[in-house]
Amino acid sequence: MSDLESKARWLRFAVSTAMLCTVVAACDEELPLGVVDTPLPAGPITVEVEIPWSDFASDLEVFGGYGSPEDLGVGFVASQFAGTLDARTLIRYTGYPSAVTVRDTTGAQRPDSTITFVGGRLVAFFDTLASTNVGPVTLGLGRLQQEWDPTTASWTAAIDTINDLRNWTEAGAGPVVVVDTAVWDPASGDSVVFVLDSADVAAWADTLDLSRGARIESFDAGARLQISQTRLRLDVRPSSNPDTIAELSVNPRSTTFIYAPFPDPSPDGVRIGGAPSWRTVLDVAIPAQITGPPEFCAEVGCPFEIEAGQVSFAALKLTSRTTDAAFQPTDTVRLDVRPVFDRSAMPKSPLGGSLVGAALGRAVAPDAFGSNPGVVIEIPFTSFARDLLRGEDANGNEPPGTLALLSVFEPLSIAFASFEGPGSAFEPVLRLVLTIGPDMELP
Amino acid sequence: MMTRCLKLSRVAFVAGAIAMVSAPELEAQSVFNAAGLGVPSEALDGRSRAMGSMGIGLPGGAFMPTDPAALGRLSVATGVVANQPSWVDYSAAGGPSGSFQGNRFPLMGLAYPVFDGMMSFQVGSFLDQNYTDSRTGTVDLSTETVATNDEFIQDGSVSNLNLGYAQRLGTDVSVGVTVGRYAGSIVRTLTRTFGDEIAADVNSYVESGRWAYSGFHLTTGVSATLTDRYHVAASVQIPSNLDAEAQDDTDGADRTFDLPVQYRAGVSATFGPVLLGASAVLADWSETQADLTGSVQAGSANGYGLGVEFARARLWGRDAPLRFGYRRSTLPFAFDADEVTERIFSGGVGLALNRTNDITLAAVDLAVERGRRWAGGISENFWRGTISFQAAGF
Known part of the structure; x- marks a missing residue:
């Protein structure tokens, strides 16, 4: 390649690059802003x-x-709130854990699937702002006795699905086997604990049992309480270390509430x-x-x-x-x-x-x-x-x-x-x- | 070597043809776009810009619709495309100041020999109308006072599509005629937006109108070379009215604007390697005043330009003439009675990329202008570049 050709090639490259750069540099288009006396159309x-x-x-x-109250995932309890409203919370829990990890006699931790449920507690947490009470309220926990459907349950109906309408034996999800009573005082905390014995725990163990469920109600009139969540705390005795009591937590599968009267x-x-x-x-x-x-x-x-x-x-x-x-x-x-x-x-x-x-x-x-x-x-x-x-x-x-x-x-x-x-x-x-x-x- | 030059020229020629497929974009060049029909945007190449020319009177073949006879001095099929970026700083006495930039392609064209003459198709710019403005205010509603912002955007331009023919008469005289059609459109949009004091789901108010421009012009010109030293040229452009037809859902009315006859003349003289040029334009837009509303004033758009070219400059062994120029003119539309004056100092260089047998097959002309426009308390200073690329082939 001659020196002249080399220069010509370089020149073409330089000119092309300069043109391209100039075009690109000015491509960020901006409109001139109006200045004083710029004519604007009449304003609207x-x-x-x-x-x-x-x-x-x-x-x-x-x-x-x-929708269904179950969609809320919270519960309400009330007794003659505002002179009319009764509300109860129904809960069905998931299956219990089948094993617990414990320290055996050698000091090593290992899972133990041979466990015995000896009791437990149902802990209910309240939404203190949404609840209307200012003083203590006595609450009751019971075990449901008949099959029920969390999605369609109401004050009168245990199941209200297509071609299957079954009412509660007793309106308000009753009758129940009484488990425990407890008092919630918002001044002392945001939760209340119901004590379960081994029979109560065993009653809610069978996941195929459609009557499985807990009912929480209020015994004191005049308040409406909102339960934000509940937990089962189960006490278990592992076979590998029978002297130890371990605690397992169980979450609810469904939480709903029923109330009466239903507003017209x-x-x-x-x-x-x-x-x-x-x-x-x-x-x-x-x-x-x-x-x-x-x-x-x-x-x-x-x-x-x-x-x-x-x-x-x-x-x-x-x-x-x-x-x-x-x-x-x-x-x-x-x-x-x-x-x-x-x-x-x-x-x-x-x-x-x-x-x-x-x-x-x-x-x-x-x-x-x-x-x-x-x-x-x-x-x-x-x-x-x-x-x-x-x-x-x-x-x-x-x-x-x-x-x-x-x-x-x-x-x-x-x-x-x-x-x-x-x-x-x-x-x-x-x-x-x-x-x-x-x-x-x-x- | 000759084969390579021709290949390059063909590539450039095709590139120019591709660029012509789309109409030239006229973008913002001046705050005075807001006055009347906007700011005239001349379709000039880099050489004319660098020499402060009004687009007429320089020797040699050229492509500009302002000098139809210069087309006849082209000897082979030629294409040209010009790009023109600009950077503008503006200020108003007691008012806002700021800057903006714009870019446009003021000239694109193709020419081909026909019947011993040269026929051309050009797309050129004519009027630049882009601008935006806003105003703020408040509206008293029953529940609260709400801030409002009215933003006005005018997006438009007038361009022209030209079909030209030029013929040499003997060796020293050339005549040409160009028939052009005005094209382009304008969209004017006023948008009122509301502050966030009012509740959500507030819709802006938009009032908009779009008009398409149409019209024709006839430009004739003649140029002559006298005693190998002097070159003179003159042209006259006779336009029809400029019609603006409302489009689509536009509620605004159709409009017609009177356009002036434009007279141009230029002369140049060669003294050895030095070329001196002078040119002038006369156009009386005052008749357009009757077609305008508001306080905008239409007047004369007269101007002159002076330039010099040093032909012996060379770069990398090639001709690279240096050019300098000065021009002064008035703009046709002003916001009030104060006439808008434009003054430009310019400089530039030409680069002949390929020449054979005294025919330039590929050339680039660069120009840089430093100018000022002012009227009353409003002024703007600008830098403007022009790059035109011309390519020829057999």
Whole structure:
């Protein structure tokens, strides 16, 4: 290769590289920002309007029975709480361990599968915040005597599956073989211990026995206690070292609760939550034309035709009211709203995704349903409102015209939220925040 | 060696052709894009930029729609592509300051000999309209006062697609004509977003409009070489109106803008290895004023440029002429009564990558400009580079 060719090749490389570098260096495109006196299109105005129930909603209906108390994984006990509520917790434990590791007579640790259960304890832990008592409560533990199903058990029914309805011999999961009584005083701790003898332990050993189960009840009226978890602590005597008592822990397989009376569907209001859960369903039709109120018309002119793109915010405004005392929430209630795909299929219609836009739903303090009713809660559904006005959703499908108000988790608690319904002085209203601007024009 | 040169030229020619498949991107070059129809964006190559030229009057074959007759001085099929990055610092008296950068391809073209002349297809830039702006405010709702932010984005440009033909008359005179179609589009979008004071699930408000540009222009030009020393050229561009047609769901109206006739003239003189050039442009945009809304003012976009080229410079044994230039012009649109003035100092170098029989088969022209635009209290300083790559083949 001649010196000239070498230089030519180097030159082509250098020029190509320089061009490429220049192009790449400037590829991070930025738009010039406007400066003083930069012409901007006329600004839109943002106004809000509240639309009464009769102009946007209809056919409010409350449905119950969603989920099972077993799904909660916690228990409740109550005796004449708020003068009405009785609740009991039912627990079925997993199979017992078949071996225990102990130190033998030589001092070595080894598993021993020849063990004898000599007794134990059932330890119940309470949610001190969710429990309503301030003083000690006497509790009782008993052994269930008939076959039962944790998922479908209720105050009256031990099993309530398809083609198999079997009631408790005695309402309230009775009768039981009394095991022990204990007193829980929240001032002294968050747990209570029931003592089991060897017969009690043996009774819950057979995993094929469908009557296997423990019942915890309250003997003192006026409190509602929430049991967050329970454990069986079993005392075993290993054959390799009979002088030693070892402890084994057994977790519950199922924890549920039964209660009475079961609340009737709300005849005139909105009910959300509970266990099983309640949902409130309503049909929604965003009015395409607004003719008032006067202050709104003064700003935008009436009648005003709403366009989907003008809806900046749409929310259902609900006013809380006092829930039945026995079912008043003791913790934050989290509300959700979802579209109902087929109203005619209720209560089994599938629901769409959450419209609230917050992972944990719309949080409401519990006192809004107890000591501080009348709190106005907004449950937003802006995208749903836009779809209704547009006549199609993001996928081009016709949007459903029905909404379901429900708990963000079902079930979340035995307690439920209550709101004023249609016809009330504080009936639900639709709040719209509209942003209205002139058509975009060229300069 | 000759075979390798031709191969290189063909590769470059194909590369240029591929680049032409997509329309040129006009991107942000100035804060004055926000005024009226934007900032004129001339489709010039690196040599003209380096010499401060208005795109006319330099000797030799060229590809620019501003000088149709120069096309006739090309002797073989040729392709050209120009890239133009820019870096801009702006400030406003008592207002904001900042910087931005942009990149565009102002000129792409192919030419091929037809009927003893040269026919060309060019894609060139015309008006740059990109800019963004925002304003903040508050909205009083029944439950709270909510912060708002209105962001406006204008994304658009006007380009032109040109079909040209030029013919040499004898050895010293060349005439050319270019028929062009205006193309491009503009999207104007205003988005209002709300602060987080309001509950979740707040949707932004978006008002948008898109318009497609159309129109035609006819450019004729003539150039002549006098006594082997002087070269003169002149052209006139006669446009139709620029129509902006609303597209899709745009609620805004169609618009029509009056465009001015543009006159260009240039002269250059060769003194040994030194080439001196001067050129000027006249365009009265004031008729467009009637088609605009708001306080924007349309006026004259006149300018002149001066340049010098030292031909004897060499780099790695090849011709590498050094160029310097100066140009001053006014922009057609201003935010108010203060006219926008542009002043540029420039420099550059040409590199003939391959030559055979006095025909340049591949060349690169580099230009660097340092300029300033100002009007009233608003000013911007910019660095702008231009790299044009020209390749020829048989």
